[in-house]
Amino acid sequence: GQSLEQPSEVTAVEGAIVQINCTYQTSGFYGLSWYQQHDGGAPTFLSYNALDGLEETGRFSSFLSRSDSYGYLLLQELQMKDSASYFCAVRDWGSYKLIFGSGTRLLVRP
């Protein structure tokens, strides 16, 4: 089976940088995805890492280390609108089921 662990809450100041970590246990690995969900909204896809290293998309970057079963999402130049929940996710081995972590609630303060 698959399991993911991420912190439940993170608080940061507007303009700062924040890192949200995710560790996973899988019987096989297809890659690590990240989703953002604002209160009352739907999850939206942010990034996907299949190989080790850093993927950058604007202010957001995602990192993966397969040897450590670890990844993180890095948000730079934080804005108030970044306050949301962030989920890491992995595909179940041998299927197309996407399993989500419990989510990290990010609060950006002025």
Add this chain to the structure above:
Amino acid sequence: DAGVIQSPRHEVTEMGQEVTLRCKPISGHDYLFWYRQTMMRGLELLIYFNNNVPIDDSGMPEDRFSAKMPNASFSTLKIQPSEPRDSAVYFCASSSTGQGAEGANVLTFGAGSRLTVL
């Protein structure tokens, strides 16, 4: 494309009533997923379809839940009879494997159906 369309957005019903949630996936997407989200259990996958065929329904809580996908552009999730513990936000999502491995990890979610069972 209008994205994944779900209806109704909100449903309030009484225990014992039948509830039907509807979903129209993105045209051309070959996978459709039904998720349920609650504070206690997070985002749980209930069932998913590939080319209209149910592939894995191991997440369906019990026989009161059923899902169908009669064609590529429509799916339903039915709860009969409904119970208060079914209160949750139900999301439909679709994806396309036409983009390779990454495509299978990129789900587009609908806005969700918030169900309250009294």
